[in-house]
Amino acid sequence: MINYGIIGAGMMGQEHIRNIHLLGDARVEAIFEPDPVMANGAKGLAPEAAMVGSIDEILERNALDCLLIASPNHVHVDQMEQIAARRPLPMLVEKPLFTTSEQAERVAKLSRDYPAPIWVAMEYRYMPPIAMMVDRAEEATGGIKMLTVREHRFPFLDKVGAWNRFNATSGGTLVEKCCHFFDLMRLILRAEPVRVMASAAGDVNHAAEEYQGNRPDIWDNGYVIVDFDNGARAMLELCMFAEGSRYQEHLSAVGPSGKIEALVPGPTRFWPEGLGPAPVPQLVLSPRNPKGEQILDVPVDPTLLEAGDHNGSTFYQHQRFLNVLQGQGKVEVTLEDGARAVAMGLAAQESARTGQAVLL
Structure with missing residues (x-):
């Protein structure tokens, strides 16, 4: 069983949660969503998940196997760097990876140095x-x-x-x-x-x-x-x-x-x-x-x-990402x-x- 941590559970994050539940070999362990309305919706979809108040708190969950980032575009790079510094778990990151040309080199550094798989969600x-x-x-x-x-x-x-x-x-x-x-x-x-x-x-x-x-x-x-x-x-x-x-x-x-x-x-x-x-x-x-x-x-x-x-594509993407986590595929x-x-x-x-x- 693969345990996901969700960072950002708005409209797209909740689509990911629904598709994770269809995989059979995965569950949502914890969710960080600061908006109370969206957090409530996510909790309804994943009652088994712990609702946490920060990325640091979600990274403290020992059972986590991977992370999904579905937060607003402009914070993706900051969050990936925070995860890299604290606990570099495998990640599925929503598109776009970044929003300005100034962030491109920071992403290139992550690409060179991050020790775990990162999959970009091009559904x-x-x-x-x-x-x-x-x-x-x-x-x-x-x-x-x-x-x-x-x-x-x-x-x-x-x-x-x-x-x-x-x-x-x-x-x-x-x-x-x-x-x-x-x-x-x-x-x-x-x-x-x-x-x-x-x-x-x-x-x-x-x-x-x-x-x-x-x-x-x-x-x-x-x-x-x-x-x-x-x-x-x-x-x-x-x-x-x-x-x-x-x-x-x-x-x-x-x-x-x-x-x-x-x-x-x-x-x-x-x-x-x-x-x-x-x-x-x-x-x-x-x-x-x-x-x-x-x-x-x-x-x-x-x-x-x-x-x-997204015409079923979110599920098929998660299937392939799950294969990577189980050592049966590549990013x-x-x-x-x-x-x-x-x-x-x-x-x-x-x-x-x-x-x-x-x-x-």
Whole structure:
């Protein structure tokens, strides 16, 4: 039995708790969540867990085998360093790893010196249709030349203290939201970015909001184009006022042999009951010769859909992390992976601000 300590049990932390319970070989030993409303919700999900008042207190729990960090973005690095100095347990750390370029070297030091496994929670890799696309992309395309990632979705949800409404605490939309997609670009293309160009703005969602006298400065839509060192190029199209879409994510990769696409619906809980069953994820293959589209449904276990908003991927990620803890696997999303995704997001933020391409 693997005992988890949870640091941050807000909306995403509670999704992790629900999925940990589905593993069978894991339990929640202790939770640190300073917000009383979120702490109460987490306690309801994990009544077996001790509710503690600090990271130091959670590290005193002798039974702990690993830690999950799901706190606000801007405190991740401070918390990882605190854990490293006191009791360096294996960790699963939510994305983004950090929010400013100044924190990058601190993460690099952790990557060099931390004695236990650290896994960065890039859940989108493990969405079933995307995982299937990754496996089949090279064969289906004959070598990807163009990759497009489109996310048309709902606005940012309300988080404790509105931390996700401000660049200073979230890293900005193209870091907070889009590091997932920059990670997927690197994974799918098997290449590294060399140039980033972006255009983005906050046009619709947050103009009327105000928090303690401050207006949000995050963006709700944008385009990002990335050139890679193998000659491929990728584009991200983000719109966060498009929750009426049937599919939330649409990935498309094209090469000389054909095209492959992954279609992922949004969270099941947001699908209106009057529209019938929620959409089923799909993989679409479109070869050039012989022509003929092939559509494959990629259904996800309803139990996993009910446990979170990420198409079952949080559970599959925890399965693999659990394998690492049990000595049966290796870390698939490293600190370097997490840092490179953030670097791409920060470059995109800078490009959109200045109107200039940013070289990496």
